[in-house]
Amino acid sequence: MASTRKAGQSAGVSAVARLSALAPVYRPGSHGNFEHGIGVALSEVVPTSIVQLAAWSGKEKKLIGIIGSVMGLALPDATGGGAVEGARAAFGVAPGKFLVSDDRDDLASIFAEAMEPDTGTVTDLSHGRTVIRIEGPEVEWIMAKFFALDFSLPAFPVGAGRSTAHHDIFAQIQRTAAEQFDIYVFRSFARSFWTALCRSCEEVGYEVQ
Amino acid sequence: MLITCPYCGPRDVSEFTYQGDGNRQRPAPATKDLGAWNEYVYDRINPAGDHNEIWQHSSGCRMHIHVVRNTLTHEITDTRPARGGHPASRHHGAKS
Amino acid sequence: MSSRRTETGGGRIDRSRPVRFTFDGVSYSGYAGDTLASALLANGVSLFGRSFKYHRPRGVLSAGVDEPNALVTILRGEVRNPNIPATMVEIHDGLVAESQNRFPSLAWDVGAVNQLVGKLLSAGFYYKTFMGPVVGPLRGTRFWMFCEHFIRRAAGLGRAGRMPDTARYEHVNAFCDVLVVGSGPAGLSAAKAAASQGGRVILADLDARLGGSANWSDETIDGVPAAEWAAAQVKDLKSRGNVRLLPRTNVWGYYDGNTMVAVERVSEHKERPNKGEPRHRQWKIRAGTVVLATGALERPLVFPGNDRPGVMLADAARRYANEFGVLPGEKIAVFTNNDSAYGAALALKKAGAAVVAIVDVRPDVSPEMRDLAGETEAELLAGHAVTATEGGKALSGIKVQRFDMQGGSLSGAERILAVDCLLVSGGWSPVIHLASQAGAKAEWNDSLQAFLPPKPAQKWVGAGAFNGSFSTAAAIVEGHAAGIAASGGTAAPLEPPSVEATPCRPEPAPVLEIGASGKSFVDYQHDVTAEDVRLAHREGFVSVEHLKRYTTLGMATDQGKTSNVPGLAIMAAALGKPIPEVGTTRFRPPYAGVSIGSIAGSRYGDLKPERLTPMHDWHVAQGATMQPAGLWWRPQIYGHPGETVEQAYVRETKATRGAAGIVDVSTLGKIAVQGPDSAEFLDRIYTNTFSTLPVGKARYGLMLREDGIAFDDGTTWRLGEQDFLMTTTTANAGKVLQHLEYYLDVVWPELKVTVTSVTDQWAGAAIGGPRAREILAACVTGTAVDNAALPFMGIVHGEIAGVPVMICRLSFSGEMAFEVYCGADWGTHVWEALMEAGKPFGLVPYGLEALGAMRIEKGHVTGAEIDGRTTACDLHLDWMLSKKKPFVGSAMMNREGLTAPDRLQLVGLVSLDNRPLNGGAHIVEQVDDKNPRNSLGHVTAVCYSPSLGKYIGLALVMGGKSRHGTRAFVSDPLRGRFGPVEIVSHHFFDPEGSRMHG
């Protein structure tokens, strides 16, 4: 097979609708103490593809270049360096490792084609991660309830990413706008995380979109 | 306690997994010298003072890092990626 | 009862907003801004609680967090919050409070009989008795346990409820450049200075109203009353974008890396919280630098009867008068060893009390103090001491005698003064708790008779009374300097503000105890007397830490805030040593009690998240009984109405072996192992070889720990030349990933391999049974699934119902079986398609029980056998140990202990009495149900085997294989199950594997 790598690590493409891990607990509308305004809005973002790219030591710059050309995003070469442009997003999650997401089908195969094996590896996580978006004026406050990260804008600029955890739930977080974060959690934990998130948002009033 | 991950910056100790004594050197895989293996697996310097140790940033970038930490005060004076190798300049743990 | 409200107004309370509450069922009213203590005092209540040991009646000693006596239980419906100092409770309409440690009532408490035998109950008395007889029915521990029953009933303070707390608790993380703890003059000044440097500042204080002692002092700062000055500072801070103010916040712990932890009382001062609002919020604050401006606490003096309700700390009385508009007494006296109480006396005078006398142990009182005493119109009794108090449950008078400070002797006639309140002051102890939590030694200052903070072990600077700087001007100047220094700035020192204050030299006389006869209390709550301290000395418990443990001094809810220094002064005197040689006990978190809920945060009620497979909702909809497996939930059985668990799994097993069954295996750990050195890496990690595995095939692998013990097993699929998909057991998924990462990062960094958890990426369904292949053939497109295309351990890619799938033919059940993987979001879709395709063939879903039964029939091992003590040989997996290469564990697996002949080895068991076996039963050669002994091993797994029609099990047994074909017994005294078994091979079913090879 020409692209065993591609076949191996990609879940592939299908017209069949994908089932969200959040389905039964996703309740659009306003909740909590919202009478005085909505503190945050929550939504699930469903990028068609989420891919992890890892560069061998010394090949990080090359990989950043490839990400640049495939995604059309210029990543700063810094810890968690990332960029976001509409549905296209990329950010660093570990030394030489990046998470990219896009609305293109089978991004894993696209990167597998674009990348020599001696640059690094491509791992499809499109189904393995649930992306929860939280936005609004109280977003830093709510994020601070879950993660021991400094969410102030200077410490966590737009586009940047961080890997961290809320207790047992591993999370990779990208700031996608001044008042907006996208949280990537393991699909199996997504429902628990969402439920806890909603509960913590009650205090400021929240809306599910 | 905060540990400064060389990649992620200072993070709470709860994000890390302790992977133990960083002074130990694994014998070459084919080595038959059981004494060396035993020492690697079971014996510890366990100093009261500066200690070379390995932590994994398991709830972060997942990198393993070498940490020099004082076991009397918990003060951390050095962290570096484990892939960079052993922090050779440090001595192996006499009381500071 | 008479109202004790002052007519001069009061700082904090809002006299236009009355508040109604109850205490011990009696309804009272206070004002918004009152504490429970101030409101009750205003209502003329003087009896607040009972002491721990002697059940002595107690009033309120302090006005803050140091309160040892006035502890109450707050009730919210059936939820009880015991041991809350009334001084820290803000009243609200509907507040319900109860007194504690009394029966039947606070006023009439039978426990008070303990006072009659007080001498018997001296420190440590319980060590010397209750041993009971050496023989007879009360020998051994029985007599003690009999007595202990009653002792336990008598001990304890408030009562905890049994109803789950309905309040919400939360955590939040915060980052700042400067955290200022304490909002008195020093803290306010520090916060302002730090804020002016532009960094992020957090200012936290225990109290609801920021300002600390400025809220009740009689001073003016820069021409305005101190309270107004403080309010103006607070207003200024509030207006700044870079400052967060945290009133009602107890900064309780100073942890490594300047991690500070604090609890904010968010809503308990309200009648009901807003929607979503927590009761308590724990703040985890990571501060660049901490400014400790925690002030100082006043100490009482130790003299007979010093615990009678009506005896109160002088500054607390000032606070009640100035801040709450309450007079703690109408005819008061003052007893002091220092200047500060004179100011308090004057404040009470101004508030409307009559000051009868000021009793000062010092013979030489400064002219300024004499003037102050004159202003209060009190009789000044210099060189005098209080030697006793009178009254029942409320103070009615004190006895005073001439006192010689040098020798400590009393002389002259005893005078009795009629008073209803006695203000005491034994000097001040800086609140050095947070600074000391790291274990650093505090330093004794002889002139202040106090411990001052240790040298910083972390990044903090101190200011104000915390430093022993007891003047407001100094506090403000130090606070400013601390705020600047903490921000890393260098501004010019602050011009001292102009402070108008009553004169006060901070140095107290070195007298803390008046040695007269009668019970003199050092630790109020625990009823530790000065005599107890001396008894500890006589018995050799002279180290302060021994003193504490022997007498329990300082171990009460107030942690000795008011009692430690007097206690060790008495010990120092007994030893004839200076105080610094005696030292102080170790400070520990929390600074003041914090609710357990606040520390648990949202994990109270939500201990662990749930992990759900992609098909979870399907299982639940089909009526599966779900069972926890680590954090996962997995179907145990898909029971039919009326079925027992055994009936259900037997049915599921039979259906699978007879036709086909399907099980959700999405929980298996899945790790993508990628990169040019992947095969080499797997060869080193696994005991067997993977480099020879062709692309498109899978292989069963075994891993050992470095010490040669079996670690985990699973299949690994070669998807590409450089591309493997490793599966692990559900339980070990995380550990195995970590294991791989460790070797790649630390041991073999030269290998070009990445490992990534893809557990959540793939939904997995294992479909097995004689009809399984037909079912697949009916629904899989894009690939053949016959023996040629999909041989044993082969892998193909195809589609099911429009979804790409990856199928590997491997078997855990022992049947012809296939694992079907697809993208997790399509898991339910594919699962349903398989179910649909399987309908004509009799496909059933099966759960963990049937999975277990089939694996037992096949003799496959899982966590019960790979239990961290067994080797590959013990489990008959030695065929997997490659001799051609070293691997993790190979060097150590043959050590003598790991190859000893008496090790436990895996065998099969067949129940010979046709009764079920129990997991955890032991195996013996001879049954003795009365006196079980000589265990040979134990049962690891059991089931009813539908294939054999028998109850069977797996076991680890000494001698293992050599016992095949012999008879033994299960011995399960815990469950009363004994009976014969035959020891057989662990391969019960189709040992040749003809079914799975097809």
Place this chain on the structure above:
Amino acid sequence: MAEYSALALLKNALTGNRDWKPAWRKPEPKASYDVIIVGGGGHGLSTAYYLAKEHGITNVAVLEKGWLGSGNVGRNTVTVRSNYLLPPNTRFYEFSMKLWENLSHDLNYNVMFSQRGVLNLAHTPAQLDDFARRGNAMRHEGVDAELMTPAQIKRLIPAIDISGNARFPIYGGLMQPRAGTARHDAVAWGYARGADRRGVDIIENCEVTGFLREGDRVVGVTTTRGDIRAGKVAVAVAGSTSHVMRLAGIDRLPIESHVLQAFVTESIKPFLDTVVTFGMGHCYINQSDKGGLVYGGDIDGYNSYAQRGNLPVVEDVMSEMLAMFPSLAGVRLLRSWGGLCDMSMDGSPIITTGPLPGMYLNCGWCYGGFKATPASGFCFAHTIARDEPHELNAAFTLDRFHRGILIDEKGQGATPRLH
């Protein structure tokens, strides 16, 4: 010195408690002793006591660097049990239990050993089987053990949450009725007084700073109070083992020192009579006679000599405690502290002659050595007096790690933080 009794208490009460004498003397160290015991913790003191009582060896000094009992004996969660899985441990701890049952009489000091039972909660059927295996192992060694159903558990502990909708429902529990708690300080003080009454010198504020050697042989110690010679030197310093042994030139041992935190709430009225452990995580709890709930959880998980820990474990323990007892959320934490645990590579102890001639070593108690105090002292005294192990500590050798004869209760291998 006077016997302690109710009568003595009464007599003294009538005379103002003036006649009580120091519980142990405060002697100056002599120039030499037959046996020096380094470490005035529970094990050092009980060793001295049994050396005198069982072997007539009374020319003994116990050297303690701080105040007596300042180590783990004075800071543990006081649980005494013998509910072990592996026979070497079960036998040893059961022997200890038997000594506990008569200890107050033996010492003429009420150590408040109270057999209130220890209950391990199981939260899955597999865990209950695992506990059954252990309980049956105990029964086959003649130790008491019972399985309890959720309903029985609820009757015993009314405040416990057995609702089926709990995140980790309770499937049952393993109970050892004879297990219980003792008063930690009393154990140290009682042994100290008992040893002192038999002539042992207990010397506080005397830190061992080195070992006197004649060739290989250890012949004494150097201390902050001078050199002291001895026929035999026995080391029982728990968390400080590696540090002290390094002074003798032993620079590597199968030991790591880890901090374990413990907690106590403010006093409340009787709430919990039994010792209970939570099975989905690590939390154990009992109520002291004073009314405080005394509880703890896992070690912090990194090497430490600081006697204090960090916040993550505090939060874990509180969360798990509330999972068992949701009505305690409003009860307040009073104090937290830490102790240094000598974690061994298989989680089991070491009591042995050597590793140098003239020297004896007792360590590896992890966070479970309080309950061992009587048996440890008894066996260590035997080992010192006879130069060979008692049959009960014969398995607790130092070379068992290298030889692979491990006693690994938890099956975690050489990762001390997991034991």
